[in-house]
Amino acid sequence: MRSADGAPVGRRRVTxxxxxxxxxxxxxxxxxxxxxxxRIAALLASSxxxxxxxxxxxxxxxxxxxxxxxxxxxxALDRDYGxxxxxxxxxxxxxxxxxxxxxxxxxDAEGHFSTADLLVLTSIPLHPPLPAFWLTFSNxxxxxxxxxxxxxxxxxxxxxxxxTRAKLDRNLTCWIVRSGRFTRPEVxxxxxxxxxxxxxxxxxxxSDQ
Numbered sequence: 001m002r003s004a005d006g007a008p009v010g011r012r013r014v015t016x017x018x019x020x021x022x023x024x025x026x027x028x029x030x031x032x033x034x035x036x037x038x039r040i041a042a043l044l045a046s047s048x049x050x051x052x053x054x055x056x057x058x059x060x061x062x063x064x065x066x067x068x069x070x071x072x073x074x075x076a077l078d079r080d081y082g083x084x085x086x087x088x089x090x091x092x093x094x095x096x097x098x099x100x101x102x103x104x105x106x107x108d109a110e111g112h113f114s115t116a117d118l119l120v121l122t123s124i125p126l127h128p129p130l131p132a133f134w135l136t137f138s139n140x141x142x143x144x145x146x147x148x149x150x151x152x153x154x155x156x157x158x159x160x161x162x163x164t165r166a167k168l169d170r171n172l173t174c175w176i177v178r179s180g181r182f183t184r185p186e187v188x189x190x191x192x193x194x195x196x197x198x199x200x201x202x203x204x205x206x207s208d209q
Contacts, residue, residue, distance in 0.1 A: 057128030058117040063194040065111040065175075070208050071138045073113055074102040078132035078148060081120055102136070117189065128190050130182050136162070139208035140174040147177055147194060155180030155194065174199055174206035 061075060105113040122128045132148025147157040157177040159170040170176075180194040198206060 055122070055125035056119045057122045057125045058189045059120055059128060059131040060115055060117050060189070060191045061131075061133050061194075062114040062191055063112070063196060065107055065113070065196045067111070067198045070107060070111075073105045073107065073138070074136045075105060075115065076102045076134045077118055077120075078134065078146075081122075081129065081131065102134075126187050127184075128188065130190060131192055133192065137175060139206050140204075143168060143173050145173075145175065145177070147180065147192070149182065153182055155182070155192070171199070171201060172203045174202045174204065 059077065063073075065073075103115070105115065107113045118131075120128055120131070130149040130153060132146065135145040135147060136143070142162050144160050144162050145157055146160065147155065150156045155177070157170065157180075159168040159173045160166065161168055175196050176199045178195045178197045180192065183191050183193065185191060
């Protein structure tokens with residue numbers, strides 16, 4: 001025997017609500033798809049006005065500071081994209097031209113930090129050139145660090161006075177770039193990963209006031 005809605009009499013129709021965790025996961029997935037779709041749309045729109053074969057790739061900076069007490073790291077992607085900051089930073093004018101607008105990063109409790117993907121215009125979008133970055137630290141605001149590629153794709157760095165742009169002895173500044181490497185986790189994207197450690201030989205107060 002069936003009821004008016006067609007369900008068997010004496011049986012209760014049961015519907016299982018979607019688990020909360022699954023629902024949240026789906027919502028997050030939709031948001032991610034929306035962001036990706038927005039990024040792709042922006043890329044396509046931008047590419048439409050670019051002449052020739054130029055298109056966009058993506059670069060990212062990731063890192064870890066072993067002294068997690070540093071509050072803030074400010075970074076700028078080198079304007080002469082694809083060139084080492086060590087090659088052309090011999091004068092104040094060169095440094096001012098090469099460093100773009102700085103953005104802030106705040107390391108987490110374990111000292112990790114990373115930028116978002118930064119879009120770069122390149123003639124080889126499937127294999128964008130290796131990036132270079134300029135860095136300053138809240139515990140050493142008088143020094144700017146240039147970190148980027150040198151011969152054979154290895155990572156090196158140099159230090160400069162913020163005011164005079166004079167090159168400094170990096171063995172006497174507050175930070176040492178202990179290691180660095182470039183990776184290409186996917187087509188059209190390159191990541192610079194670095195590890196920063198305090199310099200025990202620094203001839204200055206490196207506390208983050």
